[in-house]
Amino acid sequence: MKQRVAALLRDKFNCDVILEKPKDRSFGHFSTPIAFSLSKELRKSPMIIAEEIANSFGDESVFSAVESVKGYINFRLSESFLDEYASWALTHGEQFGSDDKKGTILLEFVSANPTGPLHIGHARGAVYGDTLLRLGRHLGYDMTAEYYVNDAGNQIDLLGVSLQLEGRSALLGEEVEWPEKYYRGEYLSDLASEAVELFGEESLRDESRQKELALWAKDKILALIVADLKAINVHFDTFVGEASLYGEWDRVMAKMGDGVYQNEGKTFIHSSDFGDDHDRVVVRDDGRPTYLAGDIIYHNQKFERGYEDYINIWGADHHGYIARVKAAVSFLGYNPEKLEVQLSQMVSLLKDGEPFKMSKRAGTVIQMNDVVEEIGSDALRFMFASKKCDTALEFDIEELKRTDSSNPIYYVQYAHARIQTLVSKSEKSLDEIMSAHLHGLSADADGLLFEALLLPEIIEDAFESRQAQKLPDYLKALAAKLHKFYYDTRIIGNEDETKLLKLLLVVALSIRTGLSLLGIEAKNSM
RNA sequence: GCGUCCUUAGCUCAGUUGGAUAGAGCAAUGCCCUUCUAAGGCAUCGGUCAGAGGUUCGAAUCCUCUAGGGCGUACCA
Numbered sequence: 304m305k306q307r308v309a310a311l312l313r314d315k316f317n318c319d320v321i322l323e324k325p326k327d328r329s330f331g332h333f334s335t336p337i338a339f340s341l342s343k344e345l346r347k348s349p350m351i352i353a354e355e356i357a358n359s360f361g362d363e364s365v366f367s368a369v370e371s372v373k374g375y376i377n378f379r380l381s382e383s384f385l386d387e388y389a390s391w392a393l394t395h396g397e398q399f400g401s402d403d404k405k406g407t408i409l410l411e412f413v414s415a416n417p418t419g420p421l422h423i424g425h426a427r428g429a430v431y432g433d434t435l436l437r438l439g440r441h442l443g444y445d446m447t448a449e450y451y452v453n454d455a456g457n458q459i460d461l462l463g464v465s466l467q468l469e470g471r472s473a474l475l476g477e478e479v480e481w482p483e484k485y486y487r488g489e490y491l492s493d494l495a496s497e498a499v500e501l502f503g504e505e506s507l508r509d510e511s512r513q514k515e516l517a518l519w520a521k522d523k524i525l526a527l528i529v530a531d532l533k534a535i536n537v538h539f540d541t542f543v544g545e546a547s548l549y550g551e552w553d554r555v556m557a558k559m560g561d562g563v564y565q566n567e568g569k570t571f572i573h574s575s576d577f578g579d580d581h582d583r584v585v586v587r588d589d590g591r592p593t594y595l596a597g598d599i600i601y602h603n604q605k606f607e608r609g610y611e612d613y614i615n616i617w618g619a620d621h622h623g624y625i626a627r628v629k630a631a632v633s634f635l636g637y638n639p640e641k642l643e644v645q646l647s648q649m650v651s652l653l654k655d656g657e658p659f660k661m662s663k664r665a666g667t668v669i670q671m672n673d674v675v676e677e678i679g680s681d682a683l684r685f686m687f688a689s690k691k692c693d694t695a696l697e698f699d700i701e702e703l704k705r706t707d708s709s710n711p712i713y714y715v716q717y718a719h720a721r722i723q724t725l726v727s728k729s730e731k732s733l734d735e736i737m738s739a740h741l742h743g744l745s746a747d748a749d750g751l752l753f754e755a756l757l758l759p760e761i762i763e764d765a766f767e768s769r770q771a772q773k774l775p776d777y778l779k780a781l782a783a784k785l786h787k788f789y790y791d792t793r794i795i796g797n798e799d800e801t802k803l804l805k806l807l808l809v810v811a812l813s814i815r816t817g818l819s820l821l822g823i824e825a826k827n828s829m
Numbered sequence: 830g831c832g833u834c835c836u837u838a839g840c841u842c843a844g845u846u847g848g849a850u851a852g853a854g855c856a857a858u859g860c861c862c863u864u865c866u867a868a869g870g871c872a873u874c875g876g877u878c879a880g881a882g883g884u885u886c887g888a889a890u891c892c893u894c895u896a897g898g899g900c901g902u903a904c905c906a
Contacts, residue, residue, distance in 0.1 A: 326849050336848050339886065349886075373849065374886090416906065458906055484905090545906095569904070580832075584904045594906050622833060623901045648834070649899065690842065694835060695899050711854065713868050725865060768845090776843060779853070790861095790870045829868065 304388055305760045308333060308378065311365060329746065331368065331377035332753055338374050349374035380753070386741040388756055389809045393737060397816045400759035404443035409605055410436055412616035413532070413539075414451040417521040418462045418486055421531045421671040422661060424618075424650045427696065429671075430687040430822075431647055431771055432616045433537040437820045438766035438774070447610070450539045451601060454521050455546040456594060462486060462524075463517030470495030470507040488668060490527065494520050531672045535680040536822035548600040549592060555603045555635070562634025572599070577630035577639075579623075598624070599631040606637045613641055619648045619695075645769055647692040678710075681823045685712035688821050689775040711779055715814060716826045718782035718789075722811040723827040725794050731801050736808065739801040747791065751784045752806050758813040762820065778817045785810050 305322055312320040312335075325334040338353035345352060353371035360369040367381040392399045412432025415425050432448070439446045465486040471477040473492045498506060498516060506512050525542075532538070556563055556570070563572050568588035572595070575582050585596045605613060617624070622644075629639040652659040652669065661668045675683055689711070690696050726736075741752065757777070765773040785807075794803050815825040 321846075321848095323848075330849085334849090336887095339848075342886075375849065418906095453906060456906060461906095578832085580902055587904045589904095591904085593904060595904095597906090619834070619900050621901085626832095646834075646900095651899085694842085696841090710868090714854090717866080717868050721866070721869085728865060770845095772843075776853090779843090783853085786869055787871095789865080793865065795865050829866075 304380075304756055305333070308365065308380075325375070325377055330372060330375070331370065331379040333380075334375045334377045336375055338371070338376060342374075382742040382744070385749075385752060385756065389741060389752060389805065390737070392756065392809055392812060393805070396812070397819060399812055399816050400441065400762045402442045402759075402763070406612060407445045407447070407610045408439060408612045408614060409447050409449060409608070409610040410439070410614045410616070411449045411451055411605075413528075413537075414453070415528060416453045416458055417525040417528065418458050419488055419524060419668070420490055420527050423652070423669045423671050423674055424661070426535070426671050426674070426683060427650050427687050427690075427692065428616050428618060428647045429532060429535065429537050430684050431645075431692050433535075433822055434684075434688050434771040434774070434820065435614070435616075435766065435769065437822060438762055438771065441762060441820055442766055447541060448539045449541045449543060452525060452542055452544045453594075453597070454518075454525075454544045455549070455597060459517045459521060460513065462520055463513030463515075466491055466495055466498065466516050466520050467507045467510075467513060470498060474499060475504065475507065490524070494523055497523075531670075531675075534672060534675050535684055543601060543604070545597040545601070548597060548604065551600050551604070552592060552596065555600050558603065558636065559599075559631065559634040562630070572627065572631060573634070574627040574630040577626045577633065579626040579630065583627055595624075595627055595631075598628055599635075602628055602632055602642070603635050606632065606635065606641075611641070613643065615642065615644045617644055617646055619646045622646050645692070648695045650696045681716075682710050682712045684822050685715070685775055686710070689772050691770055691772045711775070712823070713829070714786075715775075715778045715782045715818065717829055718785040719811055719814045719818075719825045720827060720829045721785070721789055722807045722814075725807060726804060726811075729795055729800065729804060731804060736801050736804045739805045741802055741806060743799075744802070744806070745792075747788055748803065748806055751788050751810060754781050754784050755806075755810040755813040758817060761817075774817055774820060778814060778821075781810065781813060781817075785814075 309320060309322055312322075316337075320335050320337055322333045322335055325331055338349040338356065341352050342349040350371070350373065353374050353376050357369045357371040357376050360366060365381060365384050366378050368377075368379040370377050370379075395401075410432060413421075413425060413429050415421055421429070436446055436448050461484060464482065468479045468481060468485060469487065469491040472479045474495055495507065498519070501519075502512070502516070506516060529539075559572070561573075563570055563585065565571075569584050570586035571582040572585050573582055583595055584593055585599065586592050625644045628644075629642060632639045632642055652661065671683075729736075744752065761773055761777045765771055792803065794800060794807070797803055811825075818825045
């Protein structure tokens with residue numbers, strides 16, 4: 304809709320015209336401050352320029368009015384244009400707002416270590432990534448969702464040790480000495496008892512079997528993670544394991560050429576060329592690769608698969624990694640600008656107003672699946688999707704658990720349910736409703752219709768700017784308009800019943816489509 | 830120290846291609862159900878957009894500095 308208006312104005316003025324939302328809808332549907340920027344060039348007052356421009360519009364069928372007010376030019380869309388657009392939207396159903404963008408994008412997100420179930424902090428990246436995925440696909444991009452599994456390195460060794468100790472301590476009642484770092488949690492005792500069944504008690508005492516146990520456990524834990532994600536409607540297309548990559552190392556290192564060098568028996572990467580504080584070790588003097596080495600091979604493998612763009616969603620604690628990985632990508636002969644890293648800031652928790660620290664050792668980790676069980680996937684997704692992800696997020700655990708009306712997901716769902724109820728209560732047939740023409744609407748009805756028709760712009764903007772929170776924001780605003788309209792206007796029995804129902808069907812469509820892009824199913828009754 | 834992200838109402842947050850009077854929800858106070866689901870609506874209260882400069886017709890938004898906070902600054906992942 305906006306694109307169409309913008310295109311029309313571009314043809315008329317031969318330049319791009321900024322269209323924005325008027326402060327007050329009574330001014331019109333769109334407005335532009337173009338007269339202000341032209342005033343310097345033309346040496347005339349903005350008011351006069353705006354006046355002249357407004358008067359230059361004749362009988363375009365798209366606009367019913369073009370007016371200048373205090374230097375702004377306000378456009379009012381014609382009823383026939385809006386009606387036509389509404390009908391078009393309704394016949395396209397949930398494809399409303401879809402597009403046929405081209406391009407392949409590899410989106411990597413979550414990638415939590417397979418050493419324990421997901422905790423509440425992981426939910427933010429998972430929800431954000433999955434929302435981007437749904438938005439991008441709706442717009443036509445060919446997107447692949449990928450999970451990078453860190454199934455190598457110290458943490459896997461640590462997992463093996465932790466599993467044995469947990470088993471001996473909790474299951475066999477032995478006194479054990481805990482090392483400085485270890486994992487802990489209910490999932491470990493569950494795994495330990497399963498290990499005893501499968502491998503026997505002795506497997507918990509045999510240090511030579513730690514590795515074997517760890518690898519077995521990491522697969523079990525990954526399955527737990529996948530199940531946790533499934534519970535919030537997040538699905539991955541591909542999983543790439545770190546351990547499986549190291550066979551490529553020699554070839555990848557050769558590919559980087561001068562980007563890597565040897566010093567004191569270690570291999571370094573020239574990451575300082577890309578703004579890193581100093582060059583980083585990628586292979587230790589004993590020949591073991593560092594974590595960065597795995598990431599380098601992984602990104603080489605990503606680029607060899609030939610996507611057009613790459614998006615990584617990382618936690619903010621990885622931001623120092625951006626320069627290093629981009630350096631590697633460049634040394635590998637690829638364009639580092641193709642790799643876009645979105646950071647999701649930390650989530651910190653409050654309990655009773657006091658900062659609450661999750662600690663694996665103290666067993667105070669708040670698991671994501673516990674929260675999902677309590678408040679449901681929809682509320683969790685909506686709440687995380689509503690926050691832009693470049694601000695550190697703080698929330699109270701008790702508040703998160705509240706399921707009353709203070710939770711905005713119910714507000715949006717209720718709006719959709721109200722419309723469904725009206726449609727099912729009305730005697731009017733769907734055909735009658737669809738063939739109604741939207742004209743002579745009140746200002747409120749017009750405002751509601753226009754808001755509902757904005758969905759495509761919101762989707763595009765939310766994805767291209769990577770600001771997924773714009774979608775839930777929009778849905779809240781649309782729901783608010785609907786609730787007010789519902790309160791003010793009796794629909795059933797109204798002389799304009801079919802018209803109003805058609806309008807409401809557009810609203811319901813936008814809510815339903817928007818929610819599904821958030822991985823939430825709209826409810827027809829509450 | 831350096832790098833980086835941030836600071837908007839009592840709380841949690843929206844608001845960036847610079848635009849008209851800075852917005853929601855929660856909390857607080859008061860109204861509105863014999864009328865399509867009150868999981869709703871209306872009203873009141875609440876702001877030096879961290880502070881100071883700058884850029885210009887115009888700044889929460891862009892630039893500089895200052896203060897405060899998160900994260901990073903490992904041969905851990």
